[in-house]
Amino acid sequence: MTGAEDSRPVRIVVADDQEVVRAGFGALLGTQPDLVVAGTAADGAAAVAACREHRPDVVLMDVRMPVMDGIEATRRITAAADAPRVLMLTTFDLDEHVYDALVAGASGFLLKDVTTERLFDAVRVVAAGEALLAPAVTRRLIGEFARLRPRPPSAALDALTPRETEVLRLVAEGLTNAEIAARLVVGEETVKTHVSRVLRKLGLRDRVQAVVAAYETGLVLPRLGGR
Structure with a gap:
């Protein structure tokens, strides 16, 4: 990778059915010189289309959306060889739908009341190819629902x-x-x-x-x- 490629801003798609959430996250991310919101989507199907059009590095994906939910959208987006990383957005940590999204290919999740710095750090971490594995919460989430649905x-x-x-x-x-x-x-x-x-x-x-x-x-x- 060249120096020019290293300095390219991280491209982000924000997918949430609530306009205030999309606008809020977009405004926050836009304050950082190394982050740029390439597109937004109000449902999962639009998120899949936005990823095809804008080729983002990271997708902030709401779990519950109309037309197509965030889980199915994540599954479709991460199926591509050059797929972006997906961070799920949720209102509470022990969310069974987030567990399903991790199984579908998401690289981690964020609570919607995440602090500004935590949001920036999370996007940068997954854009760099690392998984956002919040040690306590993510393992607790996976462990809880693996226990409830043993295989x-x-x-x-x-x-x-x-x-x-x-x-x-x-x-x-x-x-x-x-x-x-x-x-x-x-x-x-x-x-x-x-x-x-x-x-x-x-x-x-x-x-x-x-x-x-x-x-x-x-x-x-x-x-x-x-x-």
Whole structure:
């Protein structure tokens, strides 16, 4: 990537059926020189169309919208090879629809009452290719709904080596690459390589998808009673 490409502003599509929300987020994002709102959408179908037209880097996607909800829109948007990252917008953290959106391919979620700096940071993090994995809330969300809707163990993990499986389990526990490296007594670059191989072998986009996969396949079992 060239320096010019590195300095290109992050292009964003804001999808929400409430005009005041679209305008509010758009105005906030527009105050940052490295962020630009390329388009907006009032429903999921319009969001899919906006992504085709504007080719954004990040989509802020409301969960509940008319015509097509945010979950189906996320599924369609993230199906493309060069898909943007999707951040779900929700009014409360333990939202079953957000869990479904993470399974569909979203890279994280934000509460609609998010602070301004948290909003900016979240957009920049996912635009850089990282997953927005709020350690406590996102894992709690995934764990809660994986517990309520358990699935039988999957053979999908058979493609992983024992060490890759161990790394996936530690990622699902919320450990950073540095923490995994310390736990396994290996270099951080080695952990990064393992994580990259896990994502590639399982066809996953980022660490959020890895956490979802760990629960969905039965590799990690949800804790009962929130313990």
